Amino acid sequence: DASIRGQLTPLVGRTQEVGVLLDRWQVSRGGEGQVVLVQGEPGIGKSRLLRAFRERAGDALETVLQFQCSPYYSNSAFYPFVDQLERTLGFTGEDGVEDKLERLESWMLGQMGRSRSDCGLLARAMAMACEARYEVPEMSPQRQKEDTVALLVDLIEHQAKQRATAVLFEDVHWSDPTSVEVLTALVERAAALPLLVALTYRPEFSPPWLSRPHVTLIALNRLSRAQGASVVLG
Numbered sequence: 472d473a474s475i476r477g478q479l480t481p482l483v484g485r486t487q488e489v490g491v492l493l494d495r496w497q498v499s500r501g502g503e504g505q506v507v508l509v510q511g512e513p514g515i516g517k518s519r520l521l522r523a524f525r526e527r528a529g530d531a532l533e534t535v536l537q538f539q540c541s542p543y544y545s546n547s548a549f550y551p552f553v554d555q556l557e558r559t560l561g562f563t564g565e566d567g568v569e570d571k572l573e574r575l576e577s578w579m580l581g582q583m584g585r586s587r588s589d590c591g592l593l594a595r596a597m598a599m600a601c602e603a604r605y606e607v608p609e610m611s612p613q614r615q616k617e618d619t620v621a622l623l624v625d626l627i628e629h630q631a632k633q634r635a636t637a638v639l640f641e642d643v644h645w646s647d648p649t650s651v652e653v654l655t656a657l658v659e660r661a662a663a664l665p666l667l668v669a670l671t672y673r674p675e676f677s678p679p680w681l682s683r684p685h686v687t688l689i690a691l692n693r694l695s696r697a698q699g700a701s702v703v704l705g
Contacts, residue, residue, distance in 0.1 A: 485520055488689050492524040495687060496532070496667045500635065504661035504685060508678055509671040511691030517671040520691070521639050524669070533634040537628065540645035548616075548649040551640070552623050552681075553597050568600055575599075583629055592619055616649060624656045631666040638668045644676035658683060 489511075495505035511517045525535060536555060544550035560574045575594060579585045584671030589649065596619045608615065630636050652678050654670070661668050662685045672678065 480595070485516065485523065485691075488520055488691065489523050489527060491687060491689060492520070492667075492669060493527060496524075496528055496637065499667040500665055502663070502665050503638070504631075504664040504666040504668070506661055506668045506670070506680065506683065508675060508680070508686060508688045509691065510688065511671070512693075513673060515669060515691045515693060517691060518641060520689075521641070521669055521671065525639070528637070531635060532637055534630055534636040536630065536636065536638045538638065538640040540640075540642040542645045545645045545647055547647055549596050549619065549623070549653070550647055551650055556593070556597065562619050564655060571599060572601060572604055583626055584655055585626075589622055592622055595619075596623075609656045616652075620649070620653050620656055621652050624660055627657060627658060627666070631664050636666055638666065640670045642667065643670050643672040643678070655679060658686065661685065 492507055499505045509517050509520060525532060538551040539550050540553050547553075556575075560578060562571055562574070569682060570618050572590075572594060572634070575597075576587070576590045579590045580587070580595070581592065587605065588608065590609070591601055594601040594605065594613070610618070618625075638657070643651075643654065646654070657668060658680045662683070670678070681688060
């Protein structure tokens with residue numbers, strides 16, 4: 472679309488970095504999944520970089536799974552995944568629990584091809600009262616967490632195998648420990664999937680995935696004064 476192309480996010484000083492993302496995206500399409508870690512100080516342009524990549528990938532990028540961590544929910548289990556699922560399912564504050572469970576079950580059983588027990592597992596992760604609908608599983612809290620981690624990765628894998636998919640996960644430094652576990656499992660599995668995973672974070676976060684051969688680090692530096700002015704003027 473010409474009007475969209477005319478509004479592309481400026482690439483001042485970031486052409487090389489966007490090029491890396493586009494290159495890793497192309498590699499991932501061949502079935503060798505790629506993970507790109509984008510590190511940078513606050514306000515340096517991490518989100519702008521992902522936005523520029525998304526725009527330039529264009530229609531070839533059929534599905535974008537956007538996750539956003541928050542400093543207000545850094546102790547809430549699975550928060551960015553729950554938030555993304557609620558947006559995917561179109562939940563609003565006016566929806567009743569039964570309506571939400573119906574929508575969740577329809578999506579899980581229909582589009583995702585999962586079981587009713589998986590619906591219950593996901594409903595509990597989303598803190599929905601579902602005891603009347605789904606039998607409480609006889610498992611330890613640790614086992615329930617592990618199964619939830621595996622399920623969340625399975626759902627992303629399913630979508631990646633259906634359509635060209637990128638996972639864009641922002642502000643991982645605010646992620647809760649359970650979400651880091653999901654990301655760790657996703658990074659491991661991504662190597663054998665047609666999937667690009669791009670994660671942004673501030674320098675205080677130490678990603679445990681740097682040694683993986685399919686992981687690339689982009690460390691953003693400050694733009695020069697002239698480049699910064701160009702971005703503002705653009």
